[in-house]
Amino acid sequence: MYIIIGGGGDVGYYLTKSLLNQGHEVLLLEKGSTRYQALSEELGQSVVRGDACEARTMEEVGVNRADVVIAVTGEDEDNLVICQMAKKRFNVTRTIARLNNPKNDLLFQKLGIDVTVSPTRSILSLIEAELPGTTFVTLMTLKRAGLEIMEIRVPTDSPIAGKTLSAINLPRSGTIALIIRDNEYIFPTADTKILANDEVYALVSREGEEALRTALGTTR
Amino acid sequence: MKIVILGCGRVGATLATMLDRAGHQVSIIDYSNESFRRLDPKFGGETLVGNGVDEEILTRAGIKDADAFAAVTNGDNRNIMASQIAKEIFNVKKVVCRIYDPMRQSTYNELGLETISPTIVGAQMMLEALTHDRQNKAK
Numbered sequence: 001m002y003i004i005i006g007g008g009g010d011v012g013y014y015l016t017k018s019l020l021n022q023g024h025e026v027l028l029l030e031k032g033s034t035r036y037q038a039l040s041e042e043l044g045q046s047v048v049r050g051d052a053c054e055a056r057t058m059e060e061v062g063v064n065r066a067d068v069v070i071a072v073t074g075e076d077e078d079n080l081v082i083c084q085m086a087k088k089r090f091n092v093t094r095t096i097a098r099l100n101n102p103k104n105d106l107l108f109q110k111l112g113i114d115v116t117v118s119p120t121r122s123i124l125s126l127i128e129a130e131l132p133g134t135t136f137v138t139l140m141t142l143k144r145a146g147l148e149i150m151e152i153r154v155p156t157d158s159p160i161a162g163k164t165l166s167a168i169n170l171p172r173s174g175t176i177a178l179i180i181r182d183n184e185y186i187f188p189t190a191d192t193k194i195l196a197n198d199e200v201y202a203l204v205s206r207e208g209e210e211a212l213r214t215a216l217g218t219t220r
Numbered sequence: 221m222k223i224v225i226l227g228c229g230r231v232g233a234t235l236a237t238m239l240d241r242a243g244h245q246v247s248i249i250d251y252s253n254e255s256f257r258r259l260d261p262k263f264g265g266e267t268l269v270g271n272g273v274d275e276e277i278l279t280r281a282g283i284k285d286a287d288a289f290a291a292v293t294n295g296d297n298r299n300i301m302a303s304q305i306a307k308e309i310f311n312v313k314k315v316v317c318r319i320y321d322p323m324r325q326s327t328y329n330e331l332g333l334e335t336i337s338p339t340i341v342g343a344q345m346m347l348e349a350l351t352h353d354r355q356n357k358a359k
Contacts, residue, residue: 053296053297053324054321054323054324055323055324076273076301077295077298077300077302080300080301081300081301084300084327084331085327088330088331103274103275107304107308110309
């Protein structure tokens, strides 16, 4: 695959290296001259000095035959324009944008960007999951299916503690996939009991999340 | 008319002053408080400090019931993103976006954004002024 990456920060640099290792043809665009020099010492011809927002630069690096364009600069407006120009002007089939502000997720989708990746949001939920006392964390969002993978710690005062799954009124728009109890994993069946302090991993739709919270007696 | 302007540089400040004088309700956003000094001392509109590609600040500027939105910051991409937020999220009827880069301008124009490129307009005016002069001399 031919992949063009816009933005040679840390993300762009490691992404380029990793994709090159996987055997792809990769071209990294970096507009800052100092940063470009540092990058070119290690990446050689895989990095070109130029602004990925500029149509002429993109033409020069052969955007017309690119399979994927990935925008990972530190500015959301730049990532948006890189992807939109690639998609609308050069008909690149797949565009991926890094989101610095998680709030821009919906806008980017609405504006035709194929995939958005939000490191800020991921870091937030990973840290949140490690904080003591947190009971409900979104680990991952499966965008196309509209589902979320949640981690829930069952509170000691949960109304369902001690009950079997079949006895609990779980939302139809979700399923409990895994329970971790005392460092052991349990793939739950209808007869599995939920105990206080269980770590429950569930797949839920956005509507199902609220119902699951209610069922488990967790509040944010 | 209620108008929200993003960017209080020379163009933004002049535009805001002109619209205010003409009796329109103007809100102007800039990330620096200093920039508002460019406004006419009699400017009666609202000034807001903040990042214009943020829905919250646009909401505070009253974009929800604005009749028009103008993006005139120094950054082409910021103008493009803000204009698309105004158009697609807030459904503002009239959105005008300044884009210096002529190629970017033509692409977004094709995509349905109303754009003005000062590069092209400026060059055109210079060209006319220069050639007009030559024609006069030839006479």
